[in-house]
Amino acid sequence: MSASKETEGAVAVITIRNPPVNALSQQAVESILKVLKEVQFDPAVKAIVICGENGKFSAGADIRTFENIGQKSDSLSHFLEDVNSMAEKSEKPVIAAIEGVALGGGLELALGCHYRVAHVKARLGLTEVLLGIFPGAGGTQRLPRLIGLLPALEMITTGKIVFAPVALKLGLIDSVTEDNTIKAAIHFAQNVIGKPLESRRLCTKPIQCPPNMETIFNDSKIKLKKLFHGAISHQLCVEAIRAAVQLPFAEGILKERELLFSIFNSEQARDQAKARQYAFFAERRVTKWTTPSGANWKSASPHPIGVAAVIGLGTMGRGIVVCLAKAQIQVIAVEQDGKQLEMGRKAVTKILERETLTMQQRGLALMSDSFGSITFTLDFNSLKNADLVIEAVYENMALKKEIFKQLSSICMPEAFLCTNTSGLNIDEIASVTGRPHLVIGTHFFSPAHIMKLLEVVRGYHSSPTTISTVINLSKVLGKIGVVVGNCPSFVGNRMMGPYLHQAIFLLEDGCYPEEVDKVLEEFGLAMGPFRMSDLVGLDVGWRSRMESGLTGPKLLPGALVRQREGKRYSPLPDILCEKGRFGQKTGRGWYQYETVGGRNAVPDPWVQNFLHDYRKAHTIKQKPTSQNEILEWCLYPLINEGFNVLEEEIASGPEDIDVIYNNGYGWPRHMGGPMFYASMVGLPKVLTKLEVFYENNPDIPSLKPSGLLKKLVKQGSPPLKEWRSQLGYQNSKL
Numbered sequence: 001m002s003a004s005k006e007t008e009g010a011v012a013v014i015t016i017r018n019p020p021v022n023a024l025s026q027q028a029v030e031s032i033l034k035v036l037k038e039v040q041f042d043p044a045v046k047a048i049v050i051c052g053e054n055g056k057f058s059a060g061a062d063i064r065t066f067e068n069i070g071q072k073s074d075s076l077s078h079f080l081e082d083v084n085s086m087a088e089k090s091e092k093p094v095i096a097a098i099e100g101v102a103l104g105g106g107l108e109l110a111l112g113c114h115y116r117v118a119h120v121k122a123r124l125g126l127t128e129v130l131l132g133i134f135p136g137a138g139g140t141q142r143l144p145r146l147i148g149l150l151p152a153l154e155m156i157t158t159g160k161i162v163f164a165p166v167a168l169k170l171g172l173i174d175s176v177t178e179d180n181t182i183k184a185a186i187h188f189a190q191n192v193i194g195k196p197l198e199s200r201r202l203c204t205k206p207i208q209c210p211p212n213m214e215t216i217f218n219d220s221k222i223k224l225k226k227l228f229h230g231a232i233s234h235q236l237c238v239e240a241i242r243a244a245v246q247l248p249f250a251e252g253i254l255k256e257r258e259l260l261f262s263i264f265n266s267e268q269a270r271d272q273a274k275a276r277q278y279a280f281f282a283e284r285r286v287t288k289w290t291t292p293s294g295a296n297w298k299s300a301s302p303h304p305i306g307v308a309a310v311i312g313l314g315t316m317g318r319g320i321v322v323c324l325a326k327a328q329i330q331v332i333a334v335e336q337d338g339k340q341l342e343m344g345r346k347a348v349t350k351i352l353e354r355e356t357l358t359m360q361q362r363g364l365a366l367m368s369d370s371f372g373s374i375t376f377t378l379d380f381n382s383l384k385n386a387d388l389v390i391e392a393v394y395e396n397m398a399l400k401k402e403i404f405k406q407l408s409s410i411c412m413p414e415a416f417l418c419t420n421t422s423g424l425n426i427d428e429i430a431s432v433t434g435r436p437h438l439v440i441g442t443h444f445f446s447p448a449h450i451m452k453l454l455e456v457v458r459g460y461h462s463s464p465t466t467i468s469t470v471i472n473l474s475k476v477l478g479k480i481g482v483v484v485g486n487c488p489s490f491v492g493n494r495m496m497g498p499y500l501h502q503a504i505f506l507l508e509d510g511c512y513p514e515e516v517d518k519v520l521e522e523f524g525l526a527m528g529p530f531r532m533s534d535l536v537g538l539d540v541g542w543r544s545r546m547e548s549g550l551t552g553p554k555l556l557p558g559a560l561v562r563q564r565e566g567k568r569y570s571p572l573p574d575i576l577c578e579k580g581r582f583g584q585k586t587g588r589g590w591y592q593y594e595t596v597g598g599r600n601a602v603p604d605p606w607v608q609n610f611l612h613d614y615r616k617a618h619t620i621k622q623k624p625t626s627q628n629e630i631l632e633w634c635l636y637p638l639i640n641e642g643f644n645v646l647e648e649e650i651a652s653g654p655e656d657i658d659v660i661y662n663n664g665y666g667w668p669r670h671m672g673g674p675m676f677y678a679s680m681v682g683l684p685k686v687l688t689k690l691e692v693f694y695e696n697n698p699d700i701p702s703l704k705p706s707g708l709l710k711k712l713v714k715q716g717s718p719p720l721k722e723w724r725s726q727l728g729y730q731n732s733k734l
């Protein structure tokens, strides 16, 4: 951790060194401060360039040290602002040479410089808010002065990252280069030696403000509350920017510091920051995958994928084709029906056109001048050229097995065979091939070209190379791959099961869909269970329940209406489906919609009457349920299933489950994920509640507390980072 100095003529080049991302720890900042002081007093130096080692300017303050900062939070931001202020006040021009990333405190440092030169591929952003804090080293005071109030408000409150070409348009940087950035910055420096610096110091620059500022701030706070479900740091950003507008620079800096400090004085804000920082590291942790047999990310190298094939061009297949093409992978898109193929081609082309437009708006056209080529074909034999095949036909075991049998004989012997399924048995599919070690599950989430999560389902025979290749592919696609074990519904959907059942039982007992959804949405979930079910389509679950004989023609005669094999069962969603209410796709479900396919869920008096009549017919007494009861009744069984998943070694650690929920199920990041949330609530409380629920409802087996939960409570509820060591994994210390 150091900063060093070299000179090139009259230009001193200060290099930040703190691998891998040049994070600004207290030590690194002290070192920059020291070298910066030295060059100020060196008469041979006429200009200063600041850059980062290994093609990265800086990823900002060192997040790893936050845990220990505690009440001293002030000190790091204080220090960092000292450097920024020293650079800004320098009588010699200071130029930031930005390669790779300038994020958070890294960009704040660049804002203290008089000029900024960036490589065309560099990414810039004040991302602190996404870690539950906000730019506390002058960023909230300097950025609005540089690029104007509205763009600064957007960047700071959302943590938005922009690429250099967009940064240039915003006025955030002064020059973009496609060549060596440090050389370009030195050249730039030589040209500005001796030029007046006063107008380059952001601390003296007035902010251009529109007349209706108060309305802008208030509207922004309302919008952020909705968008980030009440996360506090976003609101604090607005207050800090308000200070930039209302106060002189020096007072604004003090206000910024006071607001940053307020995070430590509020338990809720502190917990949210901890949760977000945990979520950040959890996403890095899951890339270091491990399996119960001891295989892990170090035991195999991934194979590069040049040509990938997708079978089936339904909604999922189309999305998968798009993300492969966007990653510049050559794609073979196969359908068995000419009409479907044509529809698929049109849909993919349309999505790619939209993506091109978005990329141009984000200044990415320079970098991605082409997508990977796509061949649309009815010819299965063309699959012989693929390094990896993703089968994405509908969920039908017989059909999938038939396809895998064909793949086994058509594809190259070393080709990887993936099945996109949300819950079918990978081993059964692999068993029909002559290469089960190359077969793996890839559970994409819809829309596949947008959702970041990929559940990578290892089968019994999946080799470490196969896992490694698919995890690497997920990174190439810009996704987060999480390795999970093979069981019905895998991790995410399996945990959803008890949650959705509990929500439906609430309707039997007296609640209404909108009431339950409101509680869970206020908690922070992107969608409550009923709005989500309407979006997914109620018919999906109905078909699967009919298939397994829980309802429909296969249901054994004499079955009780509200019981299956001695367990509580609610026929409510089946009845809705029998009435043609499939959700958004039919314009009616748990809610009503303005049109078929409409998105605006409106409470439906029909549903209310229906529930009323149902309760009467089954002589169910309506029970009043508090908001807290709704929350615990729905979330604790989901968490309990998470513990079961860990105990059965289906997920390798709590971070895996939390990453799945944060990225695939709309769990609020400022709540960390269900397992992190359980650790914050306290495991004894979760266990006690589950015990009471189960005692009162012995016919709901998912309420039975998990053995792992009981074990952890018995051990005094160790912190979450120690749970992994309680699992059977051979490599749990990774």
Ligand SMILES: CCCCCCCCCCCCC/C=C/C(=O)SCCNC(=O)CCNC(=O)[C@H](O)C(C)(C)COP(=O)(O)OP(=O)(O)OC[C@H]1O[C@@H](n2cnc3c(N)ncnc32)[C@H](O)[C@@H]1OP(=O)(O)O
Binding pocket: 020, 021, 023, 024, 059, 060, 061, 062, 063, 064, 066, 067, 069, 070, 073, 076, 077, 080, 101, 103, 104, 105, 106, 127, 128, 131, 133, 134, 135, 136, 137, 270, 271, 273, 274, 281, 284, 285
């Ligand atoms: C409880 C409350 C606590 C509050 C504490 C408050 C403290 C107040 C201090 C105030 C300081 C002033 C204000 C400034 C604040 C900040 O700057 S906060 C940091 C803002 N920066 C970011 O948000 C960037 C985060 N990093 C990234 O987005 C990515 O890592 C990347 C830089 C874009 C690189 O991506 P990629 O190439 O995909 O590599 P990764 O695998 O993600 O990362 C490589 C390793 O680097 C580690 N790492 C990344 N960033 C940081 C960082 N800022 N600090 C420490 N470590 C970082 C990352 O974890 C990886 O390491 P491993 O996990 O070991 O693999």
